[in-house]
Amino acid sequence: MQATSPHRGRPGRRRRALMALFAMGLSVTAWAQTPGAAPCVLSMRWADDPPYFMRGPDGQVRGVRFELTQEALRRMGCQFKLVELPWARALIELEAGRLDMLPGALRRPEREVYAHFSKPLQRSPNVLFAHVDAPLDPRARRLTDIAATGFRLGVQIGVSYGPDFVALSADPAFVDRLQKLTSRRSLWQMMALRRIDGVIADEATGRYELGELGLTEQIRQTAVVVSDEPALVMFSKRTVSAEFVSRFDAVIAEMDRDGSLAAVLRRYLGPEPGELTPGARALRAAGAASGRAPRR
Structure with a gap:
């Protein structure tokens, strides 16, 4: 085509x-x-x-x-x-x-x-991907579960991540720990370098891009589901x-x-x-x- x-x-x-x-x-x-x-x-x-x-x-x-x-x-x-x-x-x-x-x-x-x-x-839900060495409680299932833990989160500029993210964005401490970039691939690279702990991404896209970048051993998909629309x-x-x-x-x-x-x-x-x-x-x-x- x-x-x-x-x-x-x-x-x-x-x-x-x-x-x-x-x-x-x-x-x-x-x-x-x-x-x-x-x-x-x-x-x-x-x-x-x-x-x-x-x-x-x-x-x-x-x-x-x-x-x-x-x-x-x-x-x-x-x-x-x-x-x-x-x-x-x-x-x-x-x-x-x-x-x-x-x-x-x-x-x-x-x-x-x-x-x-x-x-x-x-x-294919939006989920949290985290570095294997990131300080993440394995019991965490929602974004609100990691909001007060010091977790450094990477997000894309202009992208909506659902009601939990919107609510947490009213918290200055949470916002201060956000790393906002236009390119999701740049966020993967930042996580590989340990400058951030995790990235929110579409599950299918995240799995695909990590495979392409050869980062599947360093970055894993977590059980935290951010949105499922x-x-x-x-x-x-x-x-x-x-x-x-x-x-x-x-x-x-x-x-x-x-x-x-x-x-x-x-x-x-x-x-x-x-x-x-x-x-x-x-x-x-x-x-x-x-x-x-x-x-x-």
């Missing part, structure tokens, strides 16, 4: 055909099913974020979300065109109808105004119908049943993908202990 620049343009004939269909109350769903219609092609945002999206040795984009959405759309008779965009710009483009799909989004009330949301493709696929309401999203969800469920979804997760995340990752197992165990299922 060819990646394009942020300033991509759709063929004029296709745009005019789409506008005519929208004027008649049709959308991607009806358009894809119209005999003789142009191919069903949706624009989808991507950015380097392994193992979800990344360039392989051949320069081609690949990754978990790339393969899952590619296969789901293939089964629906559609394709996607990749558009490389920063996250904030992608939200603007989706709202305006200039972008059709945005994987990896969290459901928020303000976004529901202009976007449909898929069901979760895969569950699942990431979804956003679809622009201006260009994609609710019926199309329902079909997308049905195809993902079909991929789950036939094993193809698990195969993609296993290829990038190892033998315990998605719902079976250590962090997800911790969430499941906590839910069982409290008499409730983990939040999806």
